[in-house]
Amino acid sequence: MDAPTIQPKFLPSGNELGLVAVGFSGGQCKPGVDAAPMALIDAGIVEQIKNDLKYNVTYDDKVHAYNELMPTSDPDYRNMKKPLAVSAVTRALSAQVYEHASKGRFVLTLGGDHSIAIGSISGTAQAIRERLGREIAVIWVDAHADINTPETSDSGNIHGMPVAFLTRLAREERQDVFGWIKDNQTISTRKLVYIGLRDVDREEKKILKENGIKAFSMHDIDRHGIGRVMDMALGWIGSDTPIHLSFDIDALDPMWAPSTGTAVRGGLTLREGDFIAECVHGTGSLVALDLVEVNPSLEAQGATETIRAGCSIVRCALGDTLL
Numbered sequence: 001m002d003a004p005t006i007q008p009k010f011l012p013s014g015n016e017l018g019l020v021a022v023g024f025s026g027g028q029c030k031p032g033v034d035a036a037p038m039a040l041i042d043a044g045i046v047e048q049i050k051n052d053l054k055y056n057v058t059y060d061d062k063v064h065a066y067n068e069l070m071p072t073s074d075p076d077y078r079n080m081k082k083p084l085a086v087s088a089v090t091r092a093l094s095a096q097v098y099e100h101a102s103k104g105r106f107v108l109t110l111g112g113d114h115s116i117a118i119g120s121i122s123g124t125a126q127a128i129r130e131r132l133g134r135e136i137a138v139i140w141v142d143a144h145a146d147i148n149t150p151e152t153s154d155s156g157n158i159h160g161m162p163v164a165f166l167t168r169l170a171r172e173e174r175q176d177v178f179g180w181i182k183d184n185q186t187i188s189t190r191k192l193v194y195i196g197l198r199d200v201d202r203e204e205k206k207i208l209k210e211n212g213i214k215a216f217s218m219h220d221i222d223r224h225g226i227g228r229v230m231d232m233a234l235g236w237i238g239s240d241t242p243i244h245l246s247f248d249i250d251a252l253d254p255m256w257a258p259s260t261g262t263a264v265r266g267g268l269t270l271r272e273g274d275f276i277a278e279c280v281h282g283t284g285s286l287v288a289l290d291l292v293e294v295n296p297s298l299e300a301q302g303a304t305e306t307i308r309a310g311c312s313i314v315r316c317a318l319g320d321t322l323l
Contacts, residue, residue, distance in 0.1 A: 003054035004319020009284045010132060010242040011104055017049065017318075018100025019059040020109045020120070022093060024066060026085045027115025027159035030261040032297030036310075037063045037110040039296045039303070045311045049108075053318050058105060066092055078150040083177045086158045090119035091180050097123030101288065102131060108314065111292035113261070114146055115159040117246050118178070121166050122185035124244045124288040129184050136287070137191035137237040138166075141276055142248040143264040145197055145204045145215070152203035159293075160201075167192065169207065189213050191241060193233045195276060196221070196251040199264045218266055226272045230279040237285075245280050245317060246290040247273075249310055257309045258302030260293050270309055277316035289317045 008014050021037035041063075049055045069088040077083045093109070097120050100107045109120040121138060128136050140146070140163065147163040149170040150156075164170035165178050167189050172178045194215035200208070208215050214236045216229045224232075237243065250260045253267035268276075280286050294310045296303040 002052070002321070004281070006282060006284050006319060008106070008286070010128070010134075010287050011106055013104065015055045016105045017055040017057050018103075018105040018107045019046065019057055020093065020096050020100070020107065021063040022109060022112035022116050023063040024089050024112045024116055026082045026089065027113040028157045028261055029081070030295065030298070033111070033113050033261060033293060033295040034065065035296050036112065036294040039294065039307050040110055040291070040310055043307050043311055045314055048311070048315060049318060053315065053320060055318065058100065076156060077177055078172070079153060079156045080150045080158055080161070080177070081156040082158065086115050086118075087176055087178050087180070090116060090122070093119030094123040094126070094185065097288070098127045101127030104131065106286070107288040109288070109290045111290060113159040114142070114246070114248050114292045115162055116292060117162045117290055118165055118181070120288065120290050121187065121244055121246065122181055125187055126185045128242050128287065132242070134242060135188055135191055137193070137241045137243050138187050139193050139195060139233065139237075139243060139245045139280060141195045141245070141251045141273070143196060143199050143250045143267055144248070144262065145194060145200045145208060147204050147207050148201060152201070152207070154201065163192070169211070191237060193236055195229065195233060196268050198266055199262075221268070221272070226275050230276060234279065234283060239283065239285070241285060242287045243280060243283065243285045244288040245277070245286060246292070247277070247313055248293045249291070249306060249313075250293050252309060257306040258299040259295055259306035261295050261298065262293075270312065273309070273313055274316040277313050278321070281317050281319050286317065289314065
């Protein structure tokens with residue numbers, strides 16, 4: 001691995017990175033995903049970023065569990081499970097990501113379940129608006145759309161709702177249940193692109209169609225190939241928009257990443273996942289990355305493989321190349 005050569009369009013330096021490790025699993029019901037950040041770190045991802053890709057990493061050497069923010073009671077509200085905990089954690093994470101992004105650093109957030117994107121993306125969106133006066137685009141790579149509102153969700157798990165809150169398709173006035181999200185922390189549905197969808201709820205399909213959201217399913221990838229899909233996705237966003245890439249490891253087929261909570265067959269190959277990350281890095285517009293939903297406690301024999309896949313995605317998004 002060598003240091004990246006692409007010059008970033010929206011960051012003052014190409015090698016300053018802020019890392020936030022989020023050991024949180026409250027957005028869904030399976031324990032173990034909180035152990036993912038430490039598993040990725042133990043696998044050497046931080047050393048690879050520092051030593052091989054030559055980034056200056058700002059990291060507090062802590063996996064944040066946010067135990068001090070956990071409420072003593074957290075009843076369901078509007079069909080949401082653990083609403084107080086998820087809201088408190090994502091609010092704290094938003095401030096952490098904002099702190100890095102406002103200083104012009106690339107921000108890498110290691111989760112954790114995908115509910116944490118409420119925090120990471122809102123923090124990026126706020127910082128980029130304040131620093132550059134621009135909206136961000138979000139590329140959401142996932143088997144699932146995660147755009148259920150509390151009322152359309154069958155499970156009530158908030159890791160299936162983050163995009164709804166980030167786009168204001170779901171709103172809440174209570175400050176302790178996502179009412180803290182302000183307009184300058186949200187994203188536009190016009191700058192949202194999905195890649196890899198293959199397990200989308202009926203109500204989510206309606207939401208995507210009614211709001212004209214650009215979404216590429218595995219059918220589109222099968223039909224056009226990942227190269228053409230990336231051309232279309234990046235063409236939709238345009239070359240003048242900072243990009244936050246939110247990558248759920250379950251976008252990959254379980255053959256490549258079995259150790260995740262909601263695995264769905266028929267997904268991306270590891271090379272296709274790496275290619276997505278490589279293409280987004282190649283635009284020079286990438287300002288932030290989430291890597292979520294690795295669960296080392298599931299499919300124990302496949303945990304190492306899943307962790308290696310996660311590390312590969314991160315490296316490719318940060319400029320690692322094959323040649």
